[in-house]
Every structure is written in structure tokens, then in C-alpha cells.
Amino acid sequence: MAEPQLPEPPAHLALGVDVGGTKIEVSLVDVNGRVVRAQRQATDAVRGPAHVIGEVVALVDEALHRADAAVDAVGVAVAGQVDAQGTVRGAPNLEWTDVPLRDELERRLARPIVVLNDVRAAAWAEWYHGAGRGMRDVVVLFLGTGIGGAAVTDGEMLDGATNTHGEFGHTTLVAGGRQCHCRNRGCLEAYCAGWSIAERAQDAARADPEGGAALVRLAGSVDQITSGTVAAARTLGDRLALALVRETGELLGAALVSVINALNPQRIILGGGVMDGFPELRELAEAVARAQALPAPLEVVEIVPAALGNHAPAVGAAAAARRLRALRPPREPVRGTAGPWPAP
């Protein structure tokens, strides 16, 4: 007699959306963080938030209809500041201000939606499916054009009072030091982000034209030196570039001391374009942290590279939605909008 045919277990798929200044990505993600299917299209940001939201709705609707299995949750990551109500307070690359994205999406899709900042979403992905899997205390730092991050402590991704917990790029590393793009001086970002590595290299090349000759030759002029120039020059063995990288590693290490002592994580995950371009920074920074942090938190902490790539925001939005959906009571579709932004 044939075995009875049991129905397939539900796949527990979730949908993650990444809304950035240049593209909208919609990914169908399984419980292991694997992208089952993805679709992306250019963001037509100049046509305004109503248009972009319409595009997101259409893409999500299509993805929901195409999914073979039931989709448990939908999460949307946005390259901007998102408050606890899912309103995008500001998104420079999208030119959005006070857009009630969650309310709009819930109204139009008639289902609960989780909306979160894209850096936080990428941190969710690293925690749930990447280098922090299964851990209760994780700090994720992304060093790229800017520096952002997020912290999981005692098993919870922390939000803070205005949903902006984890702006580690804007912690003071050198009081009174280099001017940051924010209003503070001496931020971590003012030393270890892409733009600040470029500025430090330009300053160094101006101060030492002989030492900086290779950087200038590679870049074309002092003003055109980028962090990529520094990366290329250090590969060629250029001494100034190597010194800059070493100094960057030491400064990042001093920042990791703060993270270790203040936040006591099991793992610090380092990702982003700067880490991809200068992978040696992890070891340089770790050496400083091992020599200088407090013994108790040092006992357990590991400092590791990020495991996921460009899809992390979409994958993390799906993970966050899966988890947070359960914590929020189901709500009626919103009629009308809450914010000053006109509904489409």
C-alpha cells in the first residue's frame, strides 16, 4: 500500500522590500534567509512618494500572487530615518519628509507591514541569518560612505526612544577632533568612513607632497583622492597609504573598545564597503581592542566580518517582519492617512 500523501508543510515565506534612492528590490525569503525569488526595478524618486509607494504596492501585490506558499509577513526597509509608527521622517536619497509609509502600505495592501531603516534591516539579516545567527548579544557596524549600525542585547534588537538606537558612527572618538558631516566633532564616522578616509588621505598628501605623490598620481589630483585610491595605493605598497590604513585600524580599534565595554556583545559584525575594500582593518582593530578593552567583556567577544551582501536589507526586512508581526496586534486597515503628507 502506498504511503498516504501528506500535504507539504507550509514554507513560511516572508517578503522583504528594500526601497532605496536608486532601486526597489522585492525578495521572497524563506525561514533560513534564502532568497527564493527576487525582483528589482529602478526607483523613480523624482516622481514623488505617492508614485514610489504605488510601485512598491504593485511589486508586493505581484510577489504575493506569484508566491506558491502563503506569505507570513511583509517587511519594508527604507534608506532613511523611520519612526516607531513606520513614518519615514527623512530620506535624503528619496527626498522624502514625513511620509506615513506603514499606514499607506497597510491601507493599500490590507495587511500588517513592518517598516524599518535599511541599516537596521541589514543588521536584522546579519543577526537572524548571517554572522550573528543564534546569538543574544550582537553589535553590527557597517562602514561605508557613512557608518551605521544596530545592537541586539539580551535577545532583542534595540530601537530606543525615537527608533534611532545604534548610530555608532556618530559617537565621539576624538573629542574636539575632525569635523563630521553631522554637527559633532571627532565622530567615528569622521575618521573611518569612506569620505573621511578620503579627506584624511588628501590632508596627508597635502602635508607631505613627497609621501603623497603616489596617491596623487593614481587619483589625478589631491582633491580627487578617494578611499579607493588609498586602497589601490596600499596594494602597491605605498607607505603613506599603508600608514593611513594602519591609523584607521587603530582608530576603529579604539571605537571597538567602547562598543565592547559599553554594550558587552558576544559578537561584533563588521560590514560595508570600507570593510570590503580594506579587509585588514578587522585584524588591525581587533588587536587594539584585545589589548585595551576590559577583561570581562573581552572574554566572550568575537569580531567577525559580515556574512551577507547586497540583499541584506530585503532579507532583514523579511526577518524583522516575521518576528515583529507576532508582537503587534493585528490592526484594521487604516482609512485616510495620519501625516501631513497627501494620500495618493
Place this chain on the structure above:
Amino acid sequence: MAEPQLPEPPAHLALGVDVGGTKIEVSLVDVNGRVVRAQRQATDAVRGPAHVIGEVVALVDEALHRADAAVDAVGVAVAGQVDAQGTVRGAPNLEWTDVPLRDELERRLARPIVVLNDVRAAAWAEWYHGAGRGMRDVVVLFLGTGIGGAAVTDGEMLDGATNTHGEFGHTTLVAGGRQCHCRNRGCLEAYCAGWSIAERAQDAARADPEGGAALVRLAGSVDQITSGTVAAARTLGDRLALALVRETGELLGAALVSVINALNPQRIILGGGVMDGFPELRELAEAVARAQALPAPLEVVEIVPAALGNHAPAVGAAAAARRLRALRPPREPVRGTAGPWPAP
């Protein structure tokens, strides 16, 4: 007809114990954090942990028997590093190493006991009954001989991976700066603690003997200048002392920028002997923070003085015990001890 006599509602008292290098304090605390009755005695630390634990047991037993109402919970604050199992890993003033305090107390008192670090306990007190009452996102900083603290985020007091979350005194404020008592350079504690204010004042008086004359006169010699000397001199209008206080405020402000941006609290509570001696530091530091932190977290944050005094560790231990007791399953009294420390 007389009203029927209803029994008094239970008072929900908890017992908080503060075990320090010089005294043991046992306080009966009501749900509002009011100390109903307190007893203290000198710590005979030289007789070793078994003796001190015996004294704690006797004091707690007595307090439990004298309490008119049922005592819900017992919490013990210790001036040392406490792990998640309630073992005191190190307590310099008590000269304790790896003392399984929670297990011992639970065995001998046959009830659940919460054991925690005294700074964390004082932070519990400020959160539950002091300047952070009713808030979900609070950072407490105590600036005294050293600098310690704790963070409540999203409604939970954070522990971290080794129970040492919140060592904000040992975050890097000036990379490569003044040597701290820990192994790091440029810690917040190396600038704004009692000892470091004294050292900075001594350095300043040596560098500028004329400007430092008043400090030296008050202290007796350069080496005897303390933070108290600086406090006295600035009251007399001494310019060097005033400059030191102003600089300390600016440095503390730069540290508050980090706390605001990274941890996004509703309230930062500043307490400890340095704040008592230099209350103007709060305003000086707040001015810097308001000018330099990120707009979103600044919108909500308040920077306020601590509301409670010396009893805070005992009061906070009681509060923590009341809350955490409910989170931990009741356990059998422990037979024998877990650690390398011999049982009494």
C-alpha cells in the same frame, strides 16, 4: 451596623541589601521605593567571604522576621563584578574572587535571591523610583571615584553577554589620550572621574605654576590636589579651576553626544560624587550635547540629575529582585556550592 473589617492589603515589601567594602546595609523597601526600615553594620571584610556572607544571612533573616508584612523578594547589590549566575567574579574592596554569592544565599535562606552589581542596582533605583520613573529608555551615569552606568532600552535593564553592559566610563572619548586606570587610553573616566579631575588639575598646576598657585595653596602641594580642591578653588573664583571645570563639562558633553546618538534614551540621569561636587557640569555638558548630537534623538532626550542618594543600591536591589524574581522559575535550594570557593 459597623463596616466589615477587611484585611490590610499586602504591603508588597522587598528587601534590598548593599554589600560594600565598608558597610552592609539591609533595607526594607515598599513598592514606591520608600525605605521602611534600614539597618547597617560595618563589613568585616578581612575575615573573608564566608564571614561576610554569614553576616548578610543573619541580617536578612532578622529583617525577614521583623517585617510585619510578607516580603516578596530579596535583592543583594555588591560592589564588584557579578556574572549572570550571581557569582561575584571580583570585588576589589571586599577582596573577593569567584564567590558564588547567589547560590550560597539561596542555600542558606531557602528562597530565591537576586544578586547584582551595586552600580547597576543604583541604576535600577533611579529607573524604578528616581529620575527615570515610568520611562522605557534611560541611561544612568554615575561619576564618582570611577565612572559607571547602566542602560534601560525598550523597557528592559540591559545585561549584555557577561552581565557587564553599561561600562560607559570606559568608552574612548579621546583616542590615544590620557591613560586610564583600565588598559585603554582616553576613556571618559580618564577625564571626568574624581581621580582624573585631580590628575588633570595637578598637570595644569605643574604646567602653569602661577595659575595653579591657589590650588597648591589650598591643597598643601601639587601632589595633594584633589577634585575637592578644584571644587573649593572654583567657588573662590580661581581661573584655573574654573577652566578645568569648563573643560570637564565640554568633555562630558562630548560623551553625552555618544550616549544620545548610540543609545537614544529619553533620559540621561547624572549622579555620583563628581556631579554632587560640580552640579554645574550638567548644564555645561548639556549645552554641548544640544549643539552637537543628532536631531532625532535630541528631540526627546532630557538630561537630569539623579534623584536618589546613598540608599540607591539597596533600594535598587529590592526593585530588581521584585521584577526579576517573576522572570526566573523558583528553584530548589542549592546543596553544596558550584564554584571553587569553599562553602562555610
